[in-house]
Amino acid sequence: MGLARALEQQKNDIETKLTALVGSDAAPSQAQLEAVSGGPSLKVTRRVIEAIRQEKATEQGVIVKRLASEMATNRVMEYALMTRRALLAGMTEPNIAAHPPAVKHITEKIHELGAEIENMVFEMRVRASLAGNMTQVLLQRSGARHSVPLRLARLADVFAQLRWWLTGFRAAVVALLIWRWPALVYWVYPEALAGFEQKRSALMGWRYKVLIGFVAVELLLVHNALAMLTKGIL
Known part of the structure; x- marks a missing residue:
């Protein structure tokens, strides 16, 4: 034969x-x-x-x-x-x-x-x-199939931790603004505290509100973006 x-x-x-x-x-x-x-x-x-x-x-x-x-x-x-x-x-x-x-x-x-x-x-x-070689092709495809979910899981974990830290940072910033707002306003606008007792009402004016609003909105947007990205990966 x-x-x-x-x-x-x-x-x-x-x-x-x-x-x-x-x-x-x-x-x-x-x-x-x-x-x-x-x-x-x-x-x-x-x-x-x-x-x-x-x-x-x-x-x-x-x-x-x-x-x-x-x-x-x-x-x-x-x-x-x-x-x-x-x-x-x-x-x-x-x-x-x-x-x-x-x-x-x-x-x-x-x-x-x-x-x-x-x-x-x-x-x-x-x-x-x-x-x-078919054997090598199969093993390479199998390895790639398993490595992609693993990389995505690690990336999702990183973003989840980043989101957690950002939430804590936002809370700390808000607490600091409430507790030490005169010093912070003075650091940004030194002239704002000139004659503080006489201009206390002016400190609550538009510059202070814009500063607080800008920080809050910025942190909120970043927080929501990370939340959506983390949810999409998971």
């Missing part, structure tokens, strides 16, 4: 098992993961299965087909290389080496197998250059 036929059989077998594994809600066992892996050098992990489950239902079928093709190709390639090594080792066996027709037959098979391996390697390189 040629490598192309073996590849097709392995692909169909892995695709069937992988489809059932992705469609199940249960955690995959080690035996199930081994059954859909591409051999010792290319494993399908539990994280890969969970990443496929997180994809849209319309995309899962395409992903399963690509992953099954990659795993089957790697599995058949490992079988082919093992077979080639076995044939090369067999040629050095004394009884076979002493029989020229057997050596000739094994040499022909090694050449045929080598040609098929070269064809598979070429196809693997073409697929890798066009689509990349």
